[in-house]
Amino acid sequence: MTLTALDYAKKAEQLCALPDVYLRLKEILDDEHASLDDIANVIMLDPALTTSLLKLANSAFFNFPREIDSISRALMVLGIKEVNNLINAYGTTKAFAKVNANIIDMDRFWEVSVDCALMCKYFAIKHNVEGCDGIFLSGLLHNVGTLAMIQSEDKKVVYCENYDSEETPWQRQEDVFGFTFADVSAELLRLWQLPDHIIKPIKEYHQAYAQELSPASSLLYITSRLALINSHPGMYSKKNFLGKHLMYDLGITMDDINEAIDFCNAEGLAILSALKLKN
Template sequence: MTDNISIPEEIMHRADTLMEDRFARTDRNLPVVATLFELGLSHVTRDLMENPDLYKPQADMSMPKKKFEPVDPIALMRKEIKLPSLPQVFIEMRQVINDPSSSASDLAKVISQDTALSAFLLRMVNSAFYSFPAQIDTISRAVAVIGTNQLSTLAMGTSVMDMFKGLPADIIDLELFWRHSFSCGIIASHLSKTFKQGTPEKCFVAGLLHDIGRPVMMMTLPDRAVAATAISRNKKALMFKAEQIVTGFDHAELGGMLLRKWNLPFSLVNAVLNHHNPAKASKSPEALYVYFANIIAKTMGIGGSGDFFIRNVNNERWEKHGLTPDKLRQLDSELTPILDEAFSILKNMNN
């Protein structure tokens, strides 16, 4: 990716320092970990040159001094937690999907009322994400080509992206958050297509929403969310483990409960709930691919939800599921143009 480009020594040093920090708790003698580091270093070096603004220095955070008592996540969810309202298009789509008398044209009509969502979906279906040979120029045509279930899953997942726009940047950088989430969805979908397991659209949406518990925690338990971030940074701890220290649960559990509350399909709930738990994810392709995609996206340094460190992977687990070092390099070369185009779509969506 950085071949034939003159890279300033300062950029190379910054990229190497960042990656050494990110992989501080891993065993780089493991073939898969060594390959992830190699590919990630290439991506981060390129990104530092092309998007230096995405790599702002982190503010120093002191360790929390008080001990937090556990919170009951079920009680938290039962309360009318102060979240932004679900987008109207999300609510209307769910009503159409749950109505046995509705048709594909009814779904197309609902989506078409939201011009921003329609434009986003048309750009997605005409991108390398699908690689259709002919141009698709209407939502009705997209429904016909992709299918009602697939397009509705895609539309419902992406409609949620506007929910947290009011959060202050000093609490969570939403540009970085959605950049990471979007890339995780793209990678999970690509793994589904490559290994022909699971549903690519469900994998995309599960990846897109896998960290949704993070902004929810920021809104409902801000002091604890900040404390977890401080613990993660100072101790180089995985964020979900730091969250468990200050709340008794983590963003994956909170996100899974939220999706359940929204009555989303169980496959999506399960994927979000278990994206840090590969042992429980192994029987669900969507959950397993989101687990893999999350680590790959973090390795590449693509955005972030505040969780910067890479966990030590089980080399045999990755290779057993086809993610050998050679396959990871092949996937990296396939994903680069898809991700580049996807980020262009995401940037236009947010402008």
């Protein structure tokens, strides 16, 4: 029987456990009557989560002029929505902490994911792209389906990762499985009940070149490819790989592209460190 993206996501859900503190926080954040103190008190029960959130809050990602030195202040300054996004980033990335790091280059995997996330946020702010409240998370998690697939199909995943300039990893994934690992990402995040505005761009972005989709999906199409270019200098051409008509629709120029790459190269290590994604 041919397995679907959802089948693989269900397998991964059983093997990749979300942290207990994340599940507790999700309950509180979904409660309309929860106070900022309720949220802060649960976060502070987990020193690793507290440290990660404060590092992220004080990074150039937010660029606040004064240091954010407590979770209570982070909640007041950033707002519940942004803190919720950071909690989702922490919880979902921690679920893959026990993935076999010998199957693929995990450092490169997370570098590409963080680059994609940073460039999503960079372009969304610079060009005021509509519907991009969760685009940082969409960028960060767009390819976690790869880690889900490692649980069941490690040899096939290795083959898919050995792409070259004549093809893309997504083409290999389609050839081998009949779907891309982004489809598995979307299904797994849906099982974990992340918001639809985070999942939808992940589900759609591979179709953005040929279809008229949301600005968020088009942006993720561009940044996912740009992150791949940044991780493999010289393998792909920016002019032919990013989708000129999508860049035009979003108002993104080649100067913007170069600025975004500089930004993620400068700030990527801080995000990797805050989320403890770098081996």
